[in-house]
Amino acid sequence: MATDFFEHQDIARRNTGRLVILFVFAVLAIMVSIYLLLAATMGYLSRDPETGAIDWSLAGDLQLVGIAVVGTLVVVGGGTLFKIAQLRGGGRVIADELGGRRLNPDSSVPAERQLLNVVEEMAIASGTPAPPVYLLDEEEGINAFAAGFTINDAVIGVTRGAVERLPRDELQGVIAHEFSHILNGDMCLNIRLIGLLNGILIIGILGYFMFRVSAFSSYRQRRSSRESSPLPLLALGAGLMVVGFLGTFFGNLIKAGVSRQREFLADASAVQFTRQPAGIAGALKRIGGFLNGSKVQSPNAPEASHMFFGQATSGLSGLFATHPPLAERIRQLEPSWNGQFAEGFPRTESAPAPHPSDAGVAGLAGAEAVNRGAAQSVTSAVDHIGQPNTAHLHYAAGLLDELPTAIVDASREPYGARALIYALLIDRQTEARKLQIAHLARAADPGVCKETLKLLPLIEQLDARVRLPLVDIALSALRALTDAQYHQFKQNIVELVEADHTIDLFEWSLQRILLHDLEAQRFNATPGRVRYRKLHRLQPHYELLLSTLAYTGHRDEAEAREAFEQAKRVVALPQARFRQGEECGLEAVDAALTVLEEAAPRVKRQVLKAAAACIAADRKVTIAEAELLRAISASLGCPMPPLLSM
């Protein structure tokens, strides 16, 4: 794979830019058409009474131009902004519109459980918080979609047909395809497309409305046989209709074109993820052999058609198809395909396919091990951002298998998930521990404290490496907290972290990942505007970040300075200046990350590479350092898969 996560993000962003330009042209064309329509109508109204010739002299009137321009802007702009504002709620809103029902993360219905397990594994493998899963109960067709603005508010929706008809490996292929959309930055593009098209569509609707009203009044007037005819209004309405529908026509053409391209990419990434072309190809064959195919019945499906796994609307082919033909997609995955679609119900196996847990979970030993081989894996981790592979997937499946059931159960529902997070934050040291438990008994919900103490011994036996993946699972349940519940939860976390008056690396990382996700979720953060395209404009910020990282891994200043120099060499930052101890600290990192979040994806990659180099400089990486890197990466909106070879 030549292009990586950051480049995909850049491409998605550039595509959005191109779309906006196309859209501006479309709006300009609409303005001109509307202006001509108005001029013709006005000319007709003041036509020469004898010859009936249209008076075109009015066309030069500036006021007419003004009306056409302002009218178009108000209507198209209003329609677009309205739709985008409505979609600000992110993926949830779209899932609701399509008739989705949110699955409980701890559901025990076998088919739902399988789907949720597949999603959880993918989430752990890619280092993203597990997205909420919506089931479209009414839909017979085999289809799925991913929607949202960012990784933090993404949701995955799956039709009942897909859950019932696809065996596990094919379902996994479909979900991997949807995860690729999430990781490739396609979702945000998709949502904006809906918004822009809605603006153009409104002109057509307006025209239709005007046409109907004036047709109606012309009918009444003819009956009372009065002089003035509403013919011009009728014609204006018809004209607007034509302009609006033409606009929508071209808009849909653009949408379909963009979408088809992204589908191929997502198929390819999904294969890279699962390394099983058979899974996703099997799902496609099943769609081809199934009467309902991938059709989605919901009335809102057309506007979201480009978000689905397969063609959701029927009857469109060629230029309007949002997805490439099935056969073509299957051939891409399986060049030797014989052209046969699969038919019938495959659901014979009920047990989830067991995964070999060959990728490192085997020895779940505690202790903050220092590992020399890990230095390599830290530096390569940056290359895996947004591009998890089969090894990560196996690791995730093995992890879910080996975790104690009490912990997994707790992580899947909001009540237990809170206790789990509290337990993760409780210190091993007796002094702070007493304070923390006393605080929980005082401030947390009754019962949660007990639940926390029950989980505590289990948590303390866990391998430290599984702590962050556990947070990824728990986040799904924690997003269901209501405002009041969240407020209390957040308060408690802050207090637990600060109980011993020092913040250790793990506490900081956990708090950072948790709150970054939950806040984004709550306040509907849209993907930040890119403000910084050049690394050198961010010099003070990355200097602070790297210097702090250098200090955390190395005892004395000379060593820290050396680590910093090494990071400078890796990403070629000749001007970077090492900051002294007193300037550094986790607060400084917090501030720096807020700024760095607004950097272009390319710039973020450089910063992360430098950060990884800083941590790995002494060829010794502690688990806490690795977690710190993941937290930094997550704060920048770049999901980092778990480190394997530690």
Added chain:
Amino acid sequence: MTPILIPVIVLVLIVALAAMVTGIFNKLVTYRNRYKNAFAQIEVQLKRRYDLIPNLVETAKGYMKHERETLEAVISARNQAIGGLQKAAQDPGNAEAIRGLAGAEGMLTGAMGRLFALAESYPDLKANQNMMQLSEELTSTENKVAFARQAFNDGVTTYNTYRQTFPTVMFAGMFGHAQDAALLEFESERIQDAPKISF
């Protein structure tokens, strides 16, 4: 110029109005879906509670031979509560179904309270390992119910408040949101008390 300006203004107003009404419609649906999703969480936990109770009664039976009535009352209250839950789960927006569930839950909690009170006088039962574990699990499940109920009630409150505010209230009936959703209130806080009887 005026003949053309007026329809343009009228149209802009119509567009604005249509946008507003669509927004209201969508928001009502979103809020309703949200509290319905919250109910699903209650359902899971209540089901677990109903699954635990027969085991508990079975264990108690061995010790409380002379309390058949109390034990039967618990089982019948549990069966009734299951019916109430099924009805409420079909449509969590139906105030009557929710009240029915609350009533049935109240009965069950009362019956459980009596069972635990009686159990006080059976020291062997109190020392039974199985009984201790079951009642511990019941406590934790009940806490989870309370927590999920809080989330549901928050969702219902948001929905009702939005439904009643101007201008939503003018359209709510038209869009099939004529009724307030009901809060799920269990009678008194006995559900919290019952498990506190210590073993």
